Amino acid sequence: MDRQLLSGNEAIARGAYEAGVKVCSAYPGTPSTEIFENLPKYKDALYCEWAPNEKVATEVAYGASIAGVRSLCAMKHVGVNVAADPIFTAAYNGVSGGFVIVSADDPSMHSSQNEQDNRYYAKSAKIAMVEPSDSQECLDFMKAAYEISEQFDMPVMFRTTTRVAHSKSIVTFGERVEREVPAYVRNTRKYISAPANAYRNHPKLEENLKKLEAYGKTSPLNKMELGDGKIGVVTASIAYYYAKDAFPEGTSFLKLGLTNPMPMDLIREFASKVEKLYVIEELDGFMEDQIKAAGIPCQGKDLIGKLYELNPQIVRERIFGEAAPVTDVGVQAVSRPPALCPGCPHRGFFYTMSKHKDFVIAGDIGCYTLGGSAPLNALDSVVCMGGGFSVAMGMAKAFEAAGVTDKKVFGVLGDSTFFHSGMTGAAEIIYNKGNLIPVVLDNSITGMTGHQDNPGTGFNLQGEIAEALKIEDILTAYGYKNVIIVDPQDLKAMEQAIQDALASQVPAAIIARRPCLLIKRIKHDIGKCVVDTEKCIGCKRCLGVGCPAVLVENKKARIDHNQCVGCTVCAQVCPMGAITREEK
């Protein structure tokens, strides 16, 4: 038997493969991305793709389920916000082939804009929820999730967190089992969600949920470990292992793998076997509140709290008051926030924008969110993926309505984000006569999540050549009569593009285009910049570009040769011409 150390995400991909899944669609997002990065290795057995956004991915996967095959979609927690519409109705309609939606939550917001608890989505959408706690369970529970989906005729939310998705633990593989695909038969009563059908589907859904709750009492996904009867812990997901380490020998555990609907009869039985009941869960009191509402006394959130990730030490400290033996070495480390990489094409754009104090800039989710960090400080807001244009629109309309005339508004997003949901914002600006400049920072890849292809890159997830959608053609079709394409690394041209767009008498948009240096299939022009210390006057203007390779030492600029790639943005801002580029 093959035994490997796999991340939860790798194991989920393997589990989908073994479950006989045939159609998979996702939009990348930390901490879910590696599930789909690992699917192409099974491409002889299944179809997998990057969709433009999570709603599309969910619809594609659900369509495949309607057509009778097992299907998968995956997204980060905030992706479920985008995909919520089809999920809620898929619950009413039910499934033909098993349908699993992976929601990867990010407690502590390692790479996210919030730490929403997506377990409430499963409850609200009235779908089953399965929560694995390690990589073996990621694999095994995937297979169970498809059985549940088909048996109870509903989508299954497969909910992970960063530590489940990204931690590695030992996994034993199984074999892929091909599932016979039934002949397709049109079923309008089930799948046309017109009011009359939805009216009849809702009670059927409630009935299925009741059956599922009863199944939870005997499901192998829910596991009771009985100890000496003093303390009992109800827990799920990664919190199970934190509690295992934190609670004393003899503690009883009810570890739930099927967490919506909650198996309340089983919990009641467990509670009756222990003197004191705790509920240990990360984020909100999803389980605790329901257990209390069922009249079962328990404790948890008042001690543990709702914020951030837990770990064994935190659980020990908050439940038993045992502080960690922490050594204070007396020296404080300086923060090391993430920064745009040396040679990042976004740097030239944000540096140029940072020079204009009258600019108001609504940003978006991606590497370019870092344009809001010091020393660039060139963003006013970042809300959600694809929101850059539309949030800017609202700000522009507000300034107009309030009579503010000394602000120039820009909406900024990336290429992948444009295809994700920025296009609708671009339509909004034209349709409702927005007084702002939309800017697409086109680095020809989905950067932050680790370089996934998107509809503009010319390749798909399977590595095939694909149609590369042209952002300029789309903007032109929308009615932007002045689409300015510029290389953001050329600071003069970047400034000129901004001025031209502002002066334009017809609707203007900017595409700042230069590929990310980390794209492996492109040959990049790499050099290095050097400082002539004779010419350098130590004015530190080069520090304003916020490049990790540019430092000041002994009052003179210095460029770290290991990091520098020779983009020359620092050289362009040097008033003394002290920085020049050499070939590497």
Added chain:
Amino acid sequence: MTKTKSALLVGVGGQGAILTAKVLVNGLMRAGYDVKMSEVHGMSQRGGSVSTQVHWGEKVNSPVIGKGAADIIVAFEKMEAVRYADYLKPNGIAVINDYEMASSSIAAGLAEYPEGCIEAMQKNFTCHVLKAGEIAESIGSAKCMNIVLFGSMVKALGMDDVVDWEDVIASTVPPKFKELNLNAYRAGHDAVKA
């Protein structure tokens, strides 16, 4: 609770801590241990501070450890040793690469690189300090710095007998870098006084 050991590998995104962790877990698995490993991806990788945890024993529960729980810290950069010092057990060991990498706030002149990182660690913990980058370059490539540090870690933790580490390295790294990495391992190992 079963007895387990844990290592915390800390550094700056792109320094090669992931490969080091991979060699470690491959060896531990070969030796028959249960192993769990945790790392964080995404935005934190963009030049930010990164940490990888490896937790092993007969049976491991949590992949992550809390403060005051690590048996060893391997710091690829000296300020990172200080940043994660509170994760070390009071009798923990630190392997520190004597190498300084300014953060963006330091480069921008908004903060000063702290003085005395290594001395502060030495005052509190058993420390092994080496210039792993220079050692790596003297062997042939700065790129094998991570395996130099790995050699030091194995010696510092007294793990020589756990498994044939040279064989583990040879089967983990690409064949053309095998000799380089074996030399790096030995040099790092020798840099730690018994």
